Every structure is written in C-alpha cells, then in structure tokens.
Amino acid sequence: MQYLRTHLPNLYRKVRVETPARLHMGFMDLNGELGRRFGSLGLTVDGLPTRVVAEKAHALSAHGPGAERTITYASQLVERLGITDAVHIHVDACVPEHIGLGSGTQLALAVGTAIDRLYDLKLGTRRIVRMFERGARSGIGIGAFTEGGFLVDGGRADENELPPITVRLEFPAQWRVLLIFDQRGQGLHGEHEVEAFRALPSFPPGLAAKCCRLVMMRVLPALAEAHLDRFGQGIGELQRMVGDYFAPVQGGRFTSPAVTEVLDWLKSRGITGIGQSSWGPTGFGVIGSESRANSLQREAERIFGKRLPVGFLVVRPCNHGSTVELVDEPGVFARGAATSPCSLRKL
Numbered sequence: 001m002q003y004l005r006t007h008l009p010n011l012y013r014k015v016r017v018e019t020p021a022r023l024h025m026g027f028m029d030l031n032g033e034l035g036r037r038f039g040s041l042g043l044t045v046d047g048l049p050t051r052v053v054a055e056k057a058h059a060l061s062a063h064g065p066g067a068e069r070t071i072t073y074a075s076q077l078v079e080r081l082g083i084t085d086a087v088h089i090h091v092d093a094c095v096p097e098h099i100g101l102g103s104g105t106q107l108a109l110a111v112g113t114a115i116d117r118l119y120d121l122k123l124g125t126r127r128i129v130r131m132f133e134r135g136a137r138s139g140i141g142i143g144a145f146t147e148g149g150f151l152v153d154g155g156r157a158d159e160n161e162l163p164p165i166t167v168r169l170e171f172p173a174q175w176r177v178l179l180i181f182d183q184r185g186q187g188l189h190g191e192h193e194v195e196a197f198r199a200l201p202s203f204p205p206g207l208a209a210k211c212c213r214l215v216m217m218r219v220l221p222a223l224a225e226a227h228l229d230r231f232g233q234g235i236g237e238l239q240r241m242v243g244d245y246f247a248p249v250q251g252g253r254f255t256s257p258a259v260t261e262v263l264d265w266l267k268s269r270g271i272t273g274i275g276q277s278s279w280g281p282t283g284f285g286v287i288g289s290e291s292r293a294n295s296l297q298r299e300a301e302r303i304f305g306k307r308l309p310v311g312f313l314v315v316r317p318c319n320h321g322s323t324v325e326l327v328d329e330p331g332v333f334a335r336g337a338a339t340s341p342c343s344l345r346k347l
Contacts (some may be wrong), residue, residue, distance in 0.1 A: 042140035064091030106143035139163030232273030239275030255280035
C-alpha cells in the first residue's frame with residue numbers, strides 16, 4: 001500500500017483510497033491432505049480501479065456506483081467500532097459484482113481503509129479483512145490491495161488465519177492482458193458458491209501435486225525469466241485441470257459459453273495463457289505486447305462483437321497495491337445520499 005501523505009491533521013477530513021482489480025488464476029491444492037487447502041495464484045491489473053473518497057458528515061451515507069454495498073461495509077465498521085460520528089463516502093469508480101475481478105474485497109478494503117485513516121484508528125489491513133470476513137479461500141485479493149504484482153498464497157491452515165502471501169513477483173511491464181466479459185451474467189457467489197464446494201468430489205491428491213509442481217517449476221520460473229510462452233503454457237494447463245474439476249458446478253471448463261468460444265479462438269491464434277478469473281464469467285489471455293493485444297482486441301470485436309454478448313478490454317499489469325491520499329482541505333459535511341448500481345459499460 002502506498003501512502004501519499006504520512007500525517008492527517010485534525011483539521012483535514014477527506015481520505016481518498018484507490019485500489020486495483022485482480023485476476024484469480026487458479027487453485028493449487030483443493031485436496032488439503034498436507035494441512036493447508038486452496039492455495040491461489042493471481043495477478044493485479046490496472047484499468048479497473050475501485051476508488052472512494054471518505055469525509056466526516058452529518059449522517060452515514062454513500063454516493064456513486066456501488067453505493068449500497070458501500071453503506072453496508074461502512075455500517076458494519078462504524079457499529080463494530082462504536083464510532084459516534086458519521087461518514088459520507090463518494091464512490092468514484094468500482095468493479096461490478098461477481099464477475100471474477102475481486103470487487104467485494106477491493107471495495108470492502110477501500111471503505112475500511114478510508115474510515116481507518118479518517119478517524120486515525122490504526123486498524124491495519126489484516127484487522128479490516130477479519131472484520132469484513134474476507135479471504136475465506138484466497139489471499140490474492142488482500143495481496144493485490146497491499147502489494148500488487150503477481151501473487152501466490154499458501155492456502156488456509158484453519159478458519160482463524162488468513163492465507164499468507166508466499167510469493168510476490170513483478171509482472172513484466174510490457175505484457176498485457178486481454179479481458180473478455182460476458183455482458184449477461186455473473187459467476188457463482190454467496191451461498192451458491194458454498195454449495196458448489198460442498199457438491200464437488202474430493203480433489204485427487206495426485207492432481208493437487210501436479211498443480212503445485214506446475215506452479216513451482218513452470219509458472220514461477222517462467223515469470224522470473226519473463227518467458228511468455230512457458231508462463232502461458234503453465235497457466236493454461238493449470239486452468240484446464242482446475243476448470244475441469246469445477247465443470248460439474250459451473251457448466252463446463254469455463255462458466256460462459258460465449259467467453260469459452262473467444263478463449264478457444266485466442267488459443268488458435270497462439271495465445272497459451274488463457275483462462276477464467278475465479279468463478280468467471282470473465283476470461284483472460286496473457287499477451288506479450290500492447291500492440292499485439294490491441295490488434296487481437298480489434299480482431300475479436302470484429303469477429304464476435306455482433307454475434308456474442310461479449311466485451312473486451314486490454315489492461316496492464318499493476319505492480320503496486322492500493323494508494324491512500326490524505327487530502328489537504330477542511331472537511332465538507334455531506335448531506336443526503338444517492339445510490340446507483342455498479343455497472344460495466346459495454347466494452
């Protein structure tokens with residue numbers, strides 16, 4: 001996390017927090033025989049920020065996209081901590097819910113951090129995470145908020161500990177990610193997600209071993225050496241193995257048939273690092289340069305744009321976490337609140 005200022009005088013009342021989105025690229029060990037379960041890898045990306053501004057106010061309120069969720073998070077924190085003053089939060093930008101980009105964790109942490117800094121509570125990110133009960137299966141969203149870059153977490157050993165970030169690598173700045181959105185739906189979430197995990201069979205220990213070996217001996221070395229083909233092959237193979245395991249509860253290797261069709265097309269164009277982020281429906285393809293990514297985006301829009309309900313966006317890797325800005329101006333007491341749904345324009 002980057003702080004743009006280090007002190008907030010009592011006179012000042014505004015805190016601005018911006019955090020990047022993340023891709024969840026797969027699990028390593030859904031078996032858990034070694035005492036830890038899940039273990040995730042993922043990438044922090046630019047281009048889809050969550051950005052909030054908090055200030056002291058006459059009443060608890062929020063305005064902007066995602067305002068309803070923002071009020072929920074702010075209320076939880078204010079009530080649990082016994083804060084008597086109110087706060088107004090303006091949401092400048094947020095990622096739509098349940099499309100696989102970590103919107104809930106990023107908005108919760110942005111809101112929590114803004115209130116933490118506004119009232120000088122000194123909670124810290126890990127306590128905020130626990131208060132909002134985030135990180136139930138993956139630490140990638142938390143790592144994206146605090147550190148950014150390419151991340152691997154070590155899974156959960158018990159219900160009381162957050163998955164620790166065990167590997168953090170810089171992602172090559174010249175590489176790009178082409179995101180593929182299904183404009184119609186969302187991935188599994190909430191109780192449906194919990195039920196999906198209950199319905200799945202035990203993850204074979206041999207498959208878990210293969211996933212872990214793939215990450216340690218192909219994905220991470222290839223990334224450290226900036227070898228795109230080897231990295232892509234590793235990510236693609238991991239996505240195939242994990243996607244096939246989840247197929248019975250998500251309708252196929254990937255959630256969206258439309259996104260799947262685009263991913264198959266990317267593979268035919270030589271892009272091996274393809275897959276689905278979290279439960280989807282958002283898909284991704286890792287591409288070696290901005291010019292190639294833009295060219296593929298234009299071609300995909302021409303081929304699929306009118307026939308399938310899909311949208312596309314080229315994003316850069318983000319090798320830093322969230323930023324917190326303490327604004328040097330007296331607080332303006334906000335009155336009233338307007339709410340609007342968080343939406344992603346057709347890309």
